[in-house]
Amino acid sequence: MKVLNTRLITPRLCGLLLLIALPLVSLLGLMTGPVFISLADILSITLSGDGGNSQEKLIIEIIRLPRVILSLLVGALLATCGALLQGLFRNPLADPALIGVSAGASVGASVVIVFGSMFTAGGLLLGLSAISVGAFAGAIIASVIIFRLATGPQGTSVATMLLAGIAISALAGAATNTLSYLADNDMLRRISLWQMGNLQGASWDRVGLCALTATFLAVLIPREAGALNAMLLGESEARHLGVNVEWLKRRLIIYSALGVAISVAVAGVIAFVGLMVPHVIRLLVGPNHSALLPLSAMAGAILLVAADALARVVIAPAELPVGVVTALLGAPFFLWLLVVQRRRT
Amino acid sequence: MLNINSVGLTLSEVPLLNNITIDCPRGSVTALMGPNGAGKTSLLKVISGEHKASQGRVEINRQSRKDWKPAEIAQFMAVLPQSSTLEFAFTSEEVVALGRTPHATGTVRDAEIVTAALAKVDASYLAQRSFVQLSGGEKQRVQLARVLAQIWDHCEYEGEYEGDAPTDGILLLDEPSAAFDLAHQLMLIDIVQHISARGVTVVMVMHDLNLAAKCADQMVFMNCGHCTAVGAVTELLTPELIKKVFSVDAEVITHPLQGTPMVVV
Numbered sequence: 236m237k238v239l240n241t242r243l244i245t246p247r248l249c250g251l252l253l254l255i256a257l258p259l260v261s262l263l264g265l266m267t268g269p270v271f272i273s274l275a276d277i278l279s280i281t282l283s284g285d286g287g288n289s290q291e292k293l294i295i296e297i298i299r300l301p302r303v304i305l306s307l308l309v310g311a312l313l314a315t316c317g318a319l320l321q322g323l324f325r326n327p328l329a330d331p332a333l334i335g336v337s338a339g340a341s342v343g344a345s346v347v348i349v350f351g352s353m354f355t356a357g358g359l360l361l362g363l364s365a366i367s368v369g370a371f372a373g374a375i376i377a378s379v380i381i382f383r384l385a386t387g388p389q390g391t392s393v394a395t396m397l398l399a400g401i402a403i404s405a406l407a408g409a410a411t412n413t414l415s416y417l418a419d420n421d422m423l424r425r426i427s428l429w430q431m432g433n434l435q436g437a438s439w440d441r442v443g444l445c446a447l448t449a450t451f452l453a454v455l456i457p458r459e460a461g462a463l464n465a466m467l468l469g470e471s472e473a474r475h476l477g478v479n480v481e482w483l484k485r486r487l488i489i490y491s492a493l494g495v496a497i498s499v500a501v502a503g504v505i506a507f508v509g510l511m512v513p514h515v516i517r518l519l520v521g522p523n524h525s526a527l528l529p530l531s532a533m534a535g536a537i538l539l540v541a542a543d544a545l546a547r548v549v550i551a552p553a554e555l556p557v558g559v560v561t562a563l564l565g566a567p568f569f570l571w572l573l574v575v576q577r578r579r580t
Numbered sequence: 581m582l583n584i585n586s587v588g589l590t591l592s593e594v595p596l597l598n599n600i601t602i603d604c605p606r607g608s609v610t611a612l613m614g615p616n617g618a619g620k621t622s623l624l625k626v627i628s629g630e631h632k633a634s635q636g637r638v639e640i641n642r643q644s645r646k647d648w649k650p651a652e653i654a655q656f657m658a659v660l661p662q663s664s665t666l667e668f669a670f671t672s673e674e675v676v677a678l679g680r681t682p683h684a685t686g687t688v689r690d691a692e693i694v695t696a697a698l699a700k701v702d703a704s705y706l707a708q709r710s711f712v713q714l715s716g717g718e719k720q721r722v723q724l725a726r727v728l729a730q731i732w733d734h735c736e737y738e739g740e741y742e743g744d745a746p747t748d749g750i751l752l753l754d755e756p757s758a759a760f761d762l763a764h765q766l767m768l769i770d771i772v773q774h775i776s777a778r779g780v781t782v783v784m785v786m787h788d789l790n791l792a793a794k795c796a797d798q799m800v801f802m803n804c805g806h807c808t809a810v811g812a813v814t815e816l817l818t819p820e821l822i823k824k825v826f827s828v829d830a831e832v833i834t835h836p837l838q839g840t841p842m843v844v845v
Contacts, residue, residue: 325667465681467668471630472661476730477654477682522668 237248243519243575246526253533257307260537264303269552270294288398302437306543306576307536308556310443310508311500314535315456316491316498317509318527319542322463323487327517330510331495333400334488338407340499341430342443343373345414348425351547364436365431367480367500374496378401390481391488393470432505432558434543449498452490455530459487459574460524467522508535511565518572538565581606581641581748581781582627582839588635589622598805599636604798606748609782611792614802615826620785621662623802624692624752628659628784640750654682656734656845657750658727661844662717662758664687672706673723679729687769693732697722697725702767704724716759722758728771735775751775757791769795801825817841 244252265277272291278293313331321329331337347369381403385396415426462483465473474480496503512535513527520526542560549555581643582604589597597619604610612620625631629645638645640653658679666675676697680690684835698704701721706714711722728735733748753772757765760824772795776782784829792799792813801808803825809816822830822843830845 281581325665327668358622422806461681465678467670468666468675468678469661472659472664474630475654475657475659476653476678477626480652517668521674522670523674 242521244521245481246520246530247253249516249520249530250526250533253530253537256537257533260300260540261303261307264306264540265295265299267544267579268294268299268547272299277580298437298540301439301442302434302543303540304442304480305445305501306434306539308442308449309502309505310512310537310539311532312445312449312452312494312498312535313505313508313539314454314512314531315528316494317511317535318513318524318531319456319459319463319487320509321513322466322524323484323491325467327471327514328510329397331491332404332506332509334492334495335381335395335400335403335407336374336492336495337499337504338404338411339377340370340496341411341426341504342375342377342414342502343369343371344429345411345418345426346373348429349414349418351422367436370429370503371496371500373407374499375492377407378488378492378496391484393484409577428556429503430558431556432503432561433554433556434502434539434546435554436501445497445501448493452494456490457525459483460528463487463524464522503556503558505539505561507558507562507565508538510539511569515569515572557573581608582750582783583639584623584627584636585639586636587623587626587633587638588636589619589626589631591631596805597626597633600807601636602798602800602807602810604781604783606781607776607779609776609795610784610794611799612783612785612802613789613799613825614808615793616663617804618801618802619805621754622805624659624754624783624785628657628752629653632702633661641748651682654730656731656748657752658730659752660723660727660754660756662754664723665754666711669710669712671708672711673708675711675722676725676729679726679732682730687697687779693729694725694759696736697732698722699728700728700771701725702764717761717764720756720759721764724768724771727751727753728775734780735778737778749775749780751780751782753782755785755787757786757788765791789817789822793840793842794838814841817843 262274262277266272266274271296274292277295280292281300316331320331320333321327324333344366347366348569351365368440381396381399382391384399385391385393394481411426415423418426462473462478465476465478466480466483470480495509516527516530516534520530538558538561542564543557546557546560584600584602587597587600588595600623602610612623614620622631626633629650632646640648673694676694677690680693698707701724703718703721703725706718706722711719714722731749731751757768757806760768769791771783796813798811800810801816801821808825809821817832819830819832822828828845830843833842833844835842
């Protein structure tokens with residue numbers, strides 16, 4: 236009997252490749268930009284704190300290093316949350332936008348952009364601009380509404396959540412459009428740029444906030460891998476395997492809403508990472524979450540750093556929004572992988 | 581081991597089960613039979629804990645179903661649903677390994693159990709195949725291996741019987757043989773006999789009266805949410821009862837070699 240193995244590589248090999256790629260891509264991210272900085276200078280600046288000229292040192296310390304680290308963290312958060320949601324909805328096409336986080340964040344950000352003058356007095360909070368705070372609040376409010384709508388005496392229905400997510404996203408979209416209509420030219424430009432995702436605002440404060448969230452989630456999420464695997468069989472099957480499904484669903488929704496909301500707050504809406512990365516990893520190594528979750532985090536981090544580096548150089552000295560680049564890079568690769576997968580099976 | 585006491589179930593004001601009482605002693609095989617919509621699957625879901633009984637209660641080892649923690653129950657009770665909706669490309673081996681979720685027996689022991697469970701359902705050759713590409717019967721066999729792996733230590737228990745230990749296994753099967761070919765229907769009977777002989781209590785929904793007659797210790801005829809008759813196979817398989825429950829004219833004859841009753845329509 237011919238043994239058909241549909242996996243392309245083993246999780247171990249995939250992890251190894253990603254571990255090699257991670258520092259290389261990060262170094263590339265530090266080198267590229269309007270000012271090119273050589274590898275030797277980067278190594279001496281980051282490792283020993285001197286070398287290079289003072290301008291290069293400033294660029295690395297204040298601009299590029301926080302930006303690269305922020306990209307790593309946001310990419311990892313988005314990809315991991317995408318993997319969690321795909322497991323929760325038992326649908327490989329689920330995406331963080333489904334729980335209304337992105338749409339809610341857009342409304343929050345737009346409100347602040349359009350009625351911004353009222354908020355400027357507040358100044359910055361934990362290194363976040365008023366826009367980020369608005370986006371975070373919008374994201375959390377939208378996901379809470381969707382969760383409440385989908386939760387009844389029988390527990391949380393993921394099918395209802397999916398529908399509620401679509402409805403709330405449509406509603407939020409209408410609100411954002413209304414705000415865009417009211418906005419003047421400058422506001423309109425800021426709203427649409429924000430919706431394409433952007434890592435320009437990277438700062439050490441934002442890195443700290445993201446790192447805190449990522450650490451918190453990195454401790455909690457791996458514990459759910461076994462239960463998530465059981466969930467793929469179906470909710471009742473998972474229950475029969477001893478998983479407390481209702482609590483699991485709650486935890487997964489909280490983790491992913493938090494992860495995505497923080498990412499959106501610091502970097503705007505970055506499309507495609509949360510949908511595509513876990514999907515690609517699943518095609519490569521299979522759906523086992525104990526491998527899928529960490530590998531997705533690494534691949535998401537790499538993808539976003541690479542995309543951001545590209546965003547800085549394609550039309551230098553101007554910058555492309557990183558969300559545009561993730562889609563430009565990711566979509567063809569995704570399609571290629573789908574074709575390869577179809578041919579093999 | 582498993583006692584169903586005057587259980588009633590009403591969902592969205594529709595009465596599905598009414599005053600059902602069945603006793604399933606340790607190591608017994610109970611076949612739930614009846615026309616479509618009789619409440620067989622609903623009863624199985626009350627036992628598995630998916631629905632809470634509206635009246636009466638289910639007792640496992642003389643302790644009410646609702647007093648057991650889900651994680652505790654999962655260590656000795658496994659449930660095979662009618663059909664599976666897994667759409668992620670796990671290999672068959674990985675699907676069976678999910679049956680070990682409630683246990684912390686270590687990867688080495690789990691891998692042994694997975695291999696043995698796949699061999700038991702004649703699916704060793706499917707181990708590396710992607711589950712989503714299997715045929716209906718193959719999928720159901722792999723799922724059967726999964727539930728066997730979940731209660732493997734009970735299925736292969738060879739020690740002395742020491743009363744109703746809380747660790748005795750329970751296996752609930754919902755139309756397990758529906759997708760099986762003839763050889764695998766007989767394989768299923770063998771497996772059920774093998775594990776019940778080792779103390780696992782089996783409750784299964786079945787449509788094939790003759791197949792059920794081969795391995796059941798007691799039969800339950802259900803109709804419209806009521807329990808029409810409970811008893812040994814020879815008591816229940818009569819033309820009169822079959823006519824009453826299934827509205828079918830049938831003859832009951834004796835198997836020329838095995839002596840078991842056979843229903844001929």
